[in-house]
Amino acid sequence: MRKALALSMLAVFLGGCASDPADRDISGTWINQAAIDAASKGGPLREALQAYGPNLEWDINTKAGQARYTNGFENVEGKLLGEKSGAWQVEFYGSSASELKRDGKQLSQAANDNEPEQVFDRAKDAAPEGAPMGASFERALYAAYLGGSWKVVNGPGLGSTVRFQPDGSVQGLPGADRYALCLAGDCASMSGGHDTVWLQQSGQGNPWIFTRNGKELEIFQAVNGSQADEVPSFSPGPRQWTLEKQ
CATH class of the missing domain: 2.40.128 (Lipocalin)
Structure with missing residues (x-):
């Protein structure tokens, strides 16, 4: 009898936990x-x-x-x-x-x-x-996608270490102190399917096209093929940097 009562009480307890509003x-x-x-x-x-x-x-x-x-x-x-x-x-x-x-x-x-x-x-x-x-998603994405140390193996700052921080700051990349990955919207539609990143220094910046292949990150100049009165249309230009994940 006591055993049956104990089992009954346990079932009630577990049922209460399962329906916990939290x-x-x-x-x-x-x-x-x-x-x-x-x-x-x-x-x-x-x-x-x-x-x-x-x-x-x-x-x-x-x-x-x-x-x-x-x-x-x-x-x-x-x-x-x-x-x-x-x-x-x-x-x-x-x-x-x-x-x-x-x-x-x-x-x-x-x-x-x-x-x-x-x-x-x-x-x-x-x-x-x-x-x-969206800032919480961005911080988590930046840490997972670009976190850690990168070495410049080609381009300005050759041999230096680059660190992309979750808050959008970047150290070690010549000419840039902030970055922002393009996630959707106009920046995506203007890049013809390419991944783009905004790089800026002291509040002034430009879009760049990049490719990521495992531990290699290549960053290219974004060349606008549109006229001055048209919506920009960017395509990869000369390669500026090649970074390698350390």
């Missing part, structure tokens, strides 16, 4: 870790983002009923409806709703007519307060 809470910042993991293998960046995107980050506040996401080009805000059967509906003005569901440590976005199913993980290193939407 296990279903989706508040916080969630990033597309699958896209980051794919990019970290050292291949083309845009291919990884397109394969696992298009959305890169969700920011959710269940108490305020707010949910927003970014795809690297636009930030979209929606109204978070109440949870129903473990799923949350997000309504957007003028577009179809999204369904979000938490599965342990991951957040899944159900497929709809416009987007495939996507999976997100909680951001481990959240961006500083006041940072723009």
Whole structure:
């Protein structure tokens, strides 16, 4: 009898744990870790983002009923409806709703007519307060894709060590103190399918085209083939640097 009672109490306890509201809470910042993991293998960046995107980050506040996401080009805000059967509906003005569901440590976005199913993980290193939407994804991507030490094996600064930091700063690359990878939007459409990076120093900069092949990173001048009154169209020009991952 006592054994049966103990088992019954255990079942109630475990059932209570399984239905713990904290296990279903989706508040916080969630990033597309699958896209980051794919990019970290050292291949083309845009291919990884397109394969696992298009959305890169969700920011959710269940108490305020707010949910927003970014795809690297636009930030979209929606109204978070109440949870129903473990799923949350997000309504957007003028577009179809999204369904979000938490599965342990991951957040899944159900497929709809416009987007495939996507999976997100909680951001481990959240961006500083006041940072723009998508900054947590960018910091994680920058660390995984360009983190560590690189050596200039060809081009200006030959032999120097280059370090790309998660906050967008860069050391050791002649003529640059900041960088930003192109994730989507105009910078992507103007580059003809090539990966591009913005390099600047003291607030002045230009786009560059790059290729990543394992531990080798080549950076080329971006040549604009359009007329002055046309939308820019960039293609690879002379190679400026070749960097090798140490």
